[in-house]
Amino acid sequence: MGHRTPLYQKHLDANARIVDFGGWDMPIQYQSLIEEHHAVRQHAGMFDVSHMTVVDVNGADAKAWLQYLLANDVDRLKETGKALYSAMLNADGGVVDDLIVYRRQEGYRLVVNCGTRDKDLAWMQQHAKGFQVSITYRPELAILAVHGPESIDKVCSLLAPDVAASVQALGNFKALESGTWFIARTGYTGERGLELIIPSEDAPALWDKLLTIGVRPIGLGARDTLRLEAGMNLYGHDMNESVSPIAANMIQTIAWEPASRQFIGRAAVEKHRAQQEAGELxxxxxxxxxxxxxxxxxxxxxxxxxxxxxxxxxxxxxxxxxxxxxxxxxxxxxxxxxxxxxxxxxxxxxxxxxxxxxxxxxxxxx
Amino acid sequence: MSSFPEGLKYAATHEWVRVESDGSVTVGITDHAQELLGDIVFIELPKLGADVSAKQEISVVESVKAASDIYAPISGKIVAINDALLDSPEIVNSSPYGDGWFCRIVPSDKSELDELLDANGYAEICE
CATH class of the missing domain: 2.40.30.110 (Aminomethyltransferase beta-barrel domains)
Structure with missing residues (x-):
């Protein structure tokens, strides 16, 4: 038996076929992958992505540390709630993981992959020496992604009116917090939608309410066809520790300026960039x-x-x-x-x- | 749960065979096979008129997830193929034992039928 998310029983109730995914028992599909795919492109679907890893970063040096840890620059996050996609590189310029970082009122929230959890957390701890920073893994949180043209309206119909208005006004790649709920306009499908990072105990009831208003459960199979249609990379397939972000269509996610910012892997990816320009990468x-x-x-x-x-x-x-x-x-x-x-x-x-x-x-x- | 109709013969490679009244056999893939493959998107059909040997590759099925070879469960000549699968391969998902048949073969050696599994024998290997 693998790890199970707080929604495991809901997947069984919806007749999911369960597979092992990085040590987690996850739904690969419910009835038809293709129908699930179309539901997200045309209406609204929900994905349990609670297997992914939420890490909160706080402390006086949180910003400086992330500027050292990540190839993209969190200085670009000019306001609370803004999100940034970044690679986390090793010294050879290989991709340790790709992740989303959100700026919060205080500190930052990172969402990293599932299969890389242990090595990412070890990597972060290992590179935090000398920084005044706390790195907190948040396994008690669930993540529900709701995507599709009708998704935001459907989620908002379940929220208090003032929160719903704020969510409707939320720009792409932005998040807001309402009590214990973290609601972000981010995702992995190429459609409008939200990712809701919420306490585990709130997840089953939210799932049931979304199901009642016609949001369809979507398995990892359709998640993969949707992300590939959107041209989004999948860690471990399109890039890994031995692949440069320059060779993985991630050059736009590297913040080269200011040239004085020394992030891990900088010297290596500068070399890779020159190699690609010369046709060698x-x-x-x-x-x-x-x-x-x-x-x-x-x-x-x-x-x-x-x-x-x-x-x-x-x-x-x-x-x-x-x-x-x-x-x-x-x-x-x-x-x-x-x-x-x-x-x-x-x-x-x-x-x-x-x-x-x-x-x-x-x-x-x- | 997958279905394993009585009265059919089964190959361990997940094809089924139904003996017709004219002595030919109809061939398809099992409910268990289509479930494992998931949504089928392309089928390369067997070649009409070809002489095939048992266990020879005669067709390829592509689902979203995987490509899978289909083998002749019995030796003989392919006398009919199901053209409908070219445009609507999903029929194999919805009706693996009916409209989703692949081809008809006139067997060259009927004793090969005895080497195939019955419904119970096939259900056992699918567990």
């Missing part, structure tokens, strides 16, 4: 295959760079329920053209596109 891009078949993680990509045959690899691939053909993220040489994917020995042509396929229910690439 690959890039992460989107692939589209309109023929029948499905692109899968690990498949070999064959492409041409300056007349020479070169290779790359698919890091995430799926069938896109919205587009009705296959899409993938792939790490390939910079300047690649004439791309093919080796599917069971056959080289199938694919198109290279920006790694962003679907936003707000619609196709976004040419």
């Amino acid at each position: 690959p890039c992460l891009t989107g692939l589209v295959m309109e023929e029948r078949g499905v692109l899968r993680e690990g498949l070999r990509v064959v492409c041409t760079v300056n007349g020479q045959e070169r290779e790359g690899v698919i890091t995430s691939g799926t069938f896109s329920p919205t587009l009705k053909h296959s899409i993938a993220l792939a790490r390939i040489p910079v300047g690649s053209t004439d791309c093919h994917v080796d599917i069971r020995g056959k080289l199938i042509p694919v198109r290279i596109v920006k790694p962003n396929f679907v936003r707000f229910g619609a196709k976004v690439f040419e």
Whole structure:
């Protein structure tokens, strides 16, 4: 038996198929992955993501420490509630994890991945020496993500009128706190929506109320097809400790200025940036295959760079329920053209596109 | 729970076989197989007219989650294929033993049928 979230019984009640996910018993799907996917693109769906890791950071040096720990700069969080996506790098410029950091009234809240919990917490402790900072893991909190065009209205219909008005007015990548509830306009689907970080004991009742007003439970299977359509990276697949953020389409999340800010991995990723400009480091891009078949993680990509045959690899691939053909993220040489994917020995042509396929229910690439 | 209809024969690789009155056999994949695969999005159908041997790959099923080879449960000639699966592969999810059939084979050696499992035997290996 794995770890279980406070909503485990609710998943069983909704006929979930439960799988092991990083040591947690989590719902992979309820009835149909594709129907769940469409429910989020067209209406509203809810995901139990309580397996993810909430870490609160406080103390006099909280800001200075995060400026050292993260490749993005928390100085960009000019107001309370603002959120930032960042990589946490090792000294070689590999990605220890990717995370969201929110600025709070006092201190910061980080949400990091599930499978990386132990190593992340150890990494943070190890690099906190000399900083006046407290790092608090918050396992007593549940996280419910509610996404889709109708999601915000549905959640707001359950909130007190004044809180609902504030949530309706909340900008993208911003959060507010109401009592013990932390409500953020962030997510992993490419749709409007909220992530609610709440005490575990509040989660089952909220789930039931959302179910009653037509918010559909969504499993981890559709969470993956939704995030891939949105072109969002998945840790451990599209990047890991041996992959530079520069080779994982994360260059925009590195704050290079001020040049005086010494964050962990800075020297390495500066070198990687120069290597990529020289064509020596690959890039992460989107692939589209309109023929029948499905692109899968690990498949070999064959492409041409300056007349020479070169290779790359698919890091995430799926069938896109919205587009009705296959899409993938792939790490390939910079300047690649004439791309093919080796599917069971056959080289199938694919198109290279920006790694962003679907936003707000619609196709976004040419 | 998966269903295992009586009267069908089953291969351990999750195909079913129904013997028709004309001596041909209809082949599909089991309810258990479609459940494991989840939403099916593409099917590469067996080749009409092909002579196949038992345990030979005859088809590929792609679901959102995985690609899976389908094997001939019996040797013989493929005399019919279910074209409807090309445009509507999800029929295999909704009706694995009915409209979701894959092909019909005229067996070259009927004794091979005896090597297949009955419903109970197949249900046991699915546990």
